[in-house]
Amino acid sequence: MLRFSFPILAFVALLGVFLIGLQRDPTYVPSPLIGKPAPVFNLPLLSDETRSLGTADIQGKIYALNVWATWCPGCRQEHQALMDIAARTDIPIYGLNWKDDPDAARRWLVQLGDPYAATVMDLDGRVAIDWGVYGAPETFLIDAEGIVLHKHIAPITMEIWTTDFVPKIIAARASRP
Amino acid sequence: MNRRLLLLLFLLVFGSATNVGAIDTVSDWEDPGQRELYEQLIHEVRCLVCQNQVIADSNAPLAADLRREIREMVLAGKTESEIEDFLLERYGDFVLYRPRFKPETALLWLAPGLLLLAGGIVLWRTLRRRAVLPIGSDDDEPMNESS
Incomplete structure (x- = not known):
């Protein structure tokens, strides 16, 4: 019996590796930006293309940045959740409209409601690359010092906001005098 | 009818084959060294939208953006x-x-070597054990060992 112990142990170990592996999401890529300063941007506003808004204007207060586009199905899916979150939280949510048609984006906000404190347009996708965006919708949380606290990839829900974002907001506020 | 079908198949197969590698291929490189660096990089960078493709092969908008960024950096003389x-x-x-x-x-890089080493040790031990058995014996357990 003892001579079979090694193959059986190896088999069980391999089974364990596969079980853990199967439960992980292979499409999820952790962001190297967490804990680092948020990438700087200065982009035209969706509401008024002659004016711009940048990280320098919105820093100094905790904020969320939501990457969205009208061509992105997940963005439509999460839109109502963003509306609900915006109605409940005092954290401003900024929109980064990624490689989109500005007219379509403006129509979208009229039709579905506008949860954003402001939306900026990243027409050529350069700022999205700086932020390591690879699949909209993505939502970042940035603290008052401009450090990226959290990144959520995939449509957001009220539940995700409450369990993943709110504790980090509370902790960030508690650590600030 | 059959002939038409064949022609259609022919066009489908060879019509698409001519497009292979034609994703925004740029031919205006002045410096062959830069061209080589660009080609090498786009064949080593993963497209994060379609994760099992390099950005050289991908049609995803993000892959096109990344090719553009890399192209500009190469042209700017970045290493x-x-x-x-x-x-x-x-x-x-x-x-x-x-x-x-x-x-x-480190584990990712060293795993193949470690696995080869582990396999080698198992093989060596098995062979050494079998070497002491009389020829023709189908029992692989030697008399003087109890493992």
């Missing part, structure tokens, strides 16, 4: 490691098909 740093800062180790060797990736 290979500077461009890799740019990508690593934004997308992490996963973006490179050949991740750099560091503590986090």
Whole structure:
């Protein structure tokens, strides 16, 4: 019996590796930006293309940045959740409209409601690359010092906001005098 | 009818084959060294939208944007490691098909060698045990060992 112990142990170990592996999401890529300063941007506003808004204007207060586009199905899916979150939280949510048609984006906000404190347009996708965006919708949380606290990839829900974002907001506020 | 079908198949197969590698291929490189660096980089950078493709093969808009960024950096005279740093800062180790060797990736790099070593040890022990058996014996357990 003892001579079979090694193959059986190896088999069980391999089974364990596969079980853990199967439960992980292979499409999820952790962001190297967490804990680092948020990438700087200065982009035209969706509401008024002659004016711009940048990280320098919105820093100094905790904020969320939501990457969205009208061509992105997940963005439509999460839109109502963003509306609900915006109605409940005092954290401003900024929109980064990624490689989109500005007219379509403006129509979208009229039709579905506008949860954003402001939306900026990243027409050529350069700022999205700086932020390591690879699949909209993505939502970042940035603290008052401009450090990226959290990144959520995939449509957001009220539940995700409450369990993943709110504790980090509370902790960030508690650590600030 | 059959002939038409064949023609259609022919066109489908060979019509698409001519497009292979034609994703925004640029031919206006003045410096052959830069061209080579660009080609090498786009064949080593993973497209994060379609994760099992390099950005050279991908039609995803993000892959096109990344090719543009890399092209501009190459034209600006950036080195290979500077461009890799740019990508690593934004997308992490996963973006490179050949991740750099560091503590986090050491197991990934060393695993094949370690597995080969483990297999070699098992093979060596098995062969040594079998070497003491009389020829023709189908029992692989020697008399003087109890493992």
